[in-house]
Amino acid sequence: MASAIGCCLLVLALYPVSDAKANRQLAEPVAIPVAAQPLAIPAEEIEPALVWTEQRVSSGDSLSTLFSRAELTAIDVYQVSASQDGKLLRNLYPDELFRFGVDSTGQLQELHHIQSKLVSRVFTRDGESYSSEQRVREPDTLLNYREGVIKDSLYMSGLEADLPDKLIMELANIFAWDIDFVFDIRKEDSFSLLYEEQFLDGEKLSVGNIIAATFTNRDKTYQAVRYTNDQGETNYYTPEGLSMRKAFLRTPLDIFRISSGFNLKRKHPIHKKIKAHRGVDYAAPRGTPVYSAGDGKVIAAGYSKANGNYVFVQHGQTYITKYLHLNKKKVRKGQSVRQKQLIGTVGSTGYATGPHLHYEFLVNGVHRNPRTVKLPQANPIPKAELAAFQTATQPMLRQLAQSGGTSSFAGSSDATDKNSGGTSSAN
Ligand SMILES: [Zn+2]
Missing domain, CATH: 3.10.450.350 (Nuclear Transport Factor 2; Chain: A,)
Structure with a gap:
């Protein structure tokens, strides 16, 4: 099915981009139209x-x-x-x-x-x-709880769990450093989350941030909790205070533009017959944004007959990531890039039978499987702040755990300082 040198292609059904956009708009906090009876003045x-x-x-x-x-x-x-x-x-x-x-x-x-x-x-x-x-007027912020089991796709299962589009994406983004949502996600994977909702006079105005979440991927459970540190920076951490954010993204492209991770019936890429294959192929629509997996410097950005348009990024002394068959390159050689910076778009230039990203991950010059390589940790909570971190986050994690099995409204009184507390205002 694949050409002699090129990468195999997955047959994909496209993710319904237009629907997603419509939903995304609804989920934006400010996009809710002013009602016929505005509440700005009681x-x-x-x-x-x-x-x-x-x-x-x-x-x-x-x-x-x-x-x-x-x-x-x-x-x-x-x-x-x-x-x-x-x-x-x-x-x-x-x-x-x-x-x-x-x-x-x-x-x-x-x-x-x-x-x-x-x-x-x-x-x-x-x-x-x-x-x-x-x-x-200040809206009341309350906490809500949702949980779900993956049946067909993260996106569809999220909708089924009554999660707004925006939160499904935020959930995937929180765990994006640990889980490859394109290849690793499995049927019966599950998730749960505690998130903010803003209310005014008992009417829901908008959806806020995820406060705590779990994702169970193939029997391994990842936990994340939101925390604002001494410096005022907000990030997601494990309960032990390790950053969810790591030096490298697990999947270096916009997962919400590709459907393979959402299609559990998809075929796995088979490269056994292709000796030279040393990376992972993500089939995706032409033009899908490709991101730098980590902070680094572009050491090559060019064109060759086999690779098509390609970008190589060096990360410190140890790591190099490579991105091949791009439709367009968005960076130049010598340029510094940040993690998740756009460096190109998915294409089928070079030896490729259809649009896909060929991605390679090298550690000290040796090719490693980008999907399984152990990634370095980044920015844990400093020891001096660990007690404050635990005081702030343990109630949230406890509440997340206790909400399990229900999907009813879970008001919180000791939740966060900006929380108005309880369900009392939803009258
Ligand atoms: Zn490939």
């Missing part, structure tokens, strides 16, 4: 003696068009825009909302500029002008 703070109307901003709207639709006059527009904070109304954005409070004589008394569910500005009549005040 109902009890709206002056009941006034008559209220609303106008939503469309593209092309100005204060004048909005006021005109609300049957207010040019004088009203002038008085508001000439007021001290009137200049803040020069830039309006679609889907913002204006609420007009008019008294019995038809006089505009209060104007609410509702920018989002959380942020608004209230203009109040003060003689012939208006004074204004910004109102910002």
Whole structure:
């Protein structure tokens, strides 16, 4: 099935990119559209003696068009825009909302500029002008729990566990240094996670960060917990305080663009007949981003008949990684690169029968299997901070463990300092 020298190809069904994009958008915290009844100003703070109307901003709207639709006059527009904070109304954005409070004589008394569910500005009549005040609401952060078992793909199993797209990707990213989600994932692998959700008046606004998670891959369980260190840097660690982040990515390309890891019926790459093969092949759509597996320096970036477009990266004295058959190279020889920096895109240049990344990992000049080579550890929690780390993270890990077997709401009171605690606000 493969050419004499080239790498074998896997037959792949494409991951539904367009659906994924749509879901991803929904998962973004700010992408939730403002509801018909915006919450930025609670109902009890709206002056009941006034008559209220609303106008939503469309593209092309100005204060004048909005006021005109609300049957207010040019004088009203002038008085508001000439007021001290009137200049803040020069830039309006679609889907913002204006609420007009008019008294019995038809006089505009209060104007609410509702920018989002959380942020608004209230203009109040003060003689012939208006004074204004910004109102910002803080959402309540609660913890939720989910678990799942891999049946067909991480992505599908994540959706089945009712996980938003964004969290499925975050979950894969947390364990990306330990698990090759393209080749290692197996049916009956399982995961569990504790994550933040933001609520306002009992309504879910957005999904926050994963706080703690486990992933069991072929009977080996990996645990990760989120922690912000002394320096204010946030990372995921093992319960013992070792960084989840390692010097090398296990899979040097965007796993969410390829489906082999999600297709358990896929055939394994067979290289037995190809003596010269010394790497791993990741079949992926042409153009899939290829990342540098670790920090390093580009020692070669060129073209040859066999390799096609290729990039070699040196990492310290010991390691070299090689990326072949690229469609496009995105780096030059001599350039420094960071881990997960884009260095090229998947292609089929050179001896390749279809688009794939051929990836090699060398330790002291010797080829090693990139999927199984033991990777060096990076940045554990310093000894001096270990006690603080454990105080902060053990309650989260305990809660994750105790939530197992349920998928109901798991409120937390001793969770994190920014946590409002409990399910009390979900009323
Ligand atoms: Zn190959």
